[in-house]
Amino acid sequence: MQVIKQVLLQYAEKKQVNLSCKKFARSAMQFHMPVAMPNENLYGLVARFAILNGLTNHLQASQRFLHSQHYSVADTMLDGDEDCLYRQYYLADADKSQLTLERLRAHLGEVQEIDSVLVPARKSTLQNESFGDTAFWRYCPECYRHDIAAHGVGYWHLAHQLPTTLICTDHHLNLHEITLKKKYLHDRLWLIDDALKFQKTFDSPLDEHWLHIAEIGDVALDDNEKPHSSAVIRQTIISVLRQHRLVDAREALKVNAFEASFLAFFGEDFISTLNQRLQIKKPRYLVTELLHGFKGRALNRLVLVYWLFGTWQYFKLCCDWHAVFNTGNVTVYSLNQRIIEQQDKVKAQSRELCESYLLSTDKPNRIEFCRMFYSSFRWLLNHDRDWFDRVLPVDGYLHQKKLRFE
Secondary structure (H helix, E strand, C coil): CCHHHHHHHHHHHHHHHHHHHHHHHHHCCCCCCCCCCCCCCCHHHHHHHHHCCCCCCCHHHHHHHHCCCCCCCCCCCCCCCCCCHHHHHHCCCCCCCCCCCHHHHHHCCCCCCCCCCCCCCCCHHHHHHHHCCCCEEEEEEHHHHHHHHHHHHCCCCHHHHHHHEEECCCCCCCCCCEECHHCCCCCCCHHHHHHHHHHEECCCCCHHHHHHHHHHHHHHCCCCCCCCCCCHHHHHHHHHHHHHCCCCCCCCCCCHHHHHHHHHHCCHHHHHHHHHHCCCCCHHHHHHHHCCCCCHHHHHHHHHHHHHCCHHHHHHHHHHHHHHHCCCCCECCCCCEEEEEEHHHHHHHHHHHHHHHHCCCCCCCCCHHHHHHHHHHHHHHHHHHHHHHHHEEEEECCHHHCCCCC
16 A cells, blocks of 8 residues: 555656646746847847846846846856857857857957956956946947837947947947946846936047947957957067067067057047046056956957057958967968868978978078068978978088988
């Protein structure tokens, strides 16, 4: 009799577990998933998710959407598992537009893997990845009116939240800023309609530099290529600074030369706006954290990209060059998305040029080879040193018959 009771209890427990699983699966399917608007950020998407599903508890809405437990809406972490609604519905297609600034941070060389005193790991939270680590949330009044007419709601544009974007590239209007105290961000999600009473307007005209920087930010957000390593990006920027004689051989910043060159290019008004709107007191702070490894806001490097490279495409091209010739074993993603394995190709080309040079002269020497084929000289010296020392020693050869290429 007791055995029969145990069997019945086990069956009841099993039945109850199955019913609870079905109820959970059914409740998950009852959520209405909003369609991401053009250039919308993740914060606004979560806010519309809460409204669409009638969830008055916004903290619970963010937890369900992002599958992350936290006491604050703004500080909800984005490291949820693959089953969370955010990753399941909005990150399945790699070609979809970005909802956060995570990829752009990587493109600008932010160090994520280091957790130390100098470079603490940045917290990937809902607010940080949607609004760029700033206390200012920005919107364009003309875009706001257009979004209401076209979509029925004014939403946060991801491109407008870049710290360096002060002008709307579509309407060439100054962006309005909304400042919300931290205590307002813990329990609720804010759309533009809800936060208009906290806005601050800026009517003074901004120069063309800010428009060009904003345009570079738009192009950078649409860049879906694999980012280069932070070491390659750092070396790319430092190399250009060295070409302009703004850093010395030890990669120390020449402060006076840097400040004078920055002022000559941008002018006093730009530096004043940099201080007031981006809270960067001196231009040299844009690069000191890059040189010395201090914690910095990588998104502000868009100003350096505009100043030193002019366009996002040229910046990426320079990164490709340094990835090949300074680090060797990398994968470069070309404009047509073809993947080119560079190490063997560059090695073969460099050796072929060196062999051709050796056969073309009776008195080969490294100085002449360096002048004729500088890139190949540097690559062989850094990444194929044993072969290079054997076929073209530092002292050169007196007789052609000594050459051996194997």
